[in-house]
Amino acid sequence: MQALDTLLSRVSVGALAEPAPSGEALDRILQAGLCAPDHGGLAPWRFMLIRGAARAAFADVIEAALRARDPDAPAPLIDKQRGKFLRAPLVIALGARIREGHKVPVAEQLLAVGAGAMNLLNAAHALGFGAIWVSGANAADPAVAAALGLAPPDRLLGFLLVGTPAGTVAAPGRPALTAHVTEWKGACPSEHAAA
Ligand SMILES: Cc1cc2nc3c(=O)[nH]c(=O)nc-3n(C[C@H](O)[C@H](O)[C@H](O)COP(=O)(O)O)c2cc1C
DSSP: OOHHHHHHHOOOOOSEESOOOOHHHHHHHHHHHTTSOOGGGOOOEEEEEEETTHHHHHHHHHHHHHHHHOTTOOHHHHHHHHHHHHHSSEEEEEEEOOOTTOSSOHHHHHHHHHHHHHHHHHHHHHTTOEEEEEOHHHHHOHHHHHHTTOOTTSEEEEEEEEEEESSOOOOOOOOOHHHHOOOOOSSOOHHHHTO
16 A cells, blocks of 8 residues: 555544454554654653453453542443453553653653554554544543553553454545645735634
């Protein structure tokens, strides 16, 4: 697949089956993640692989964190949260190693990890795998981050669920360029100037 075709055809895949990428394919995907732009060469990426039997242990972490956040969490919600991580053939937790007080702003350090995550998604797609980036309350929960070895100021930015597309993947509609791209010609765009 040509590089640009890969970028233009990537789509998030929530319905995943085995196999997950492994061995050389997984190494290449992870290497792509480390090819993201990185202001100051801080290398903030911390990609944590959760697979095989470790998924059950991580599901236990997710359940304990959910129960701590909401002691009345209903059983179906607990099952849903556990299942998300139990069913994914591979989970890549996205950690950001943050340097506070550095001349490179924290926002740029986070962007470098986001760019790395995007490279992971594109590389997985290029090799025929499917993936989706999810976050939610689990990603924001300090107990989940701590279980993954991340302590403040380091951050957990979410999880990539990775595997093989379980079925046909529908191509999503993408926004029109006109809604998101303007050409700046040296004066305020008229839509702003009118305000
Ligand atoms: C930082 C981040 C967090 C996200 N968290 C979730 C999530 O928790 N649940 C979800 O269904 N989609 C989440 N998404 C959106 C999906 O990853 C995906 O982008 C969306 O379903 C659109 O699909 P597409 O990537 O094919 O355009 C998140 C996206 C980003 C960038």
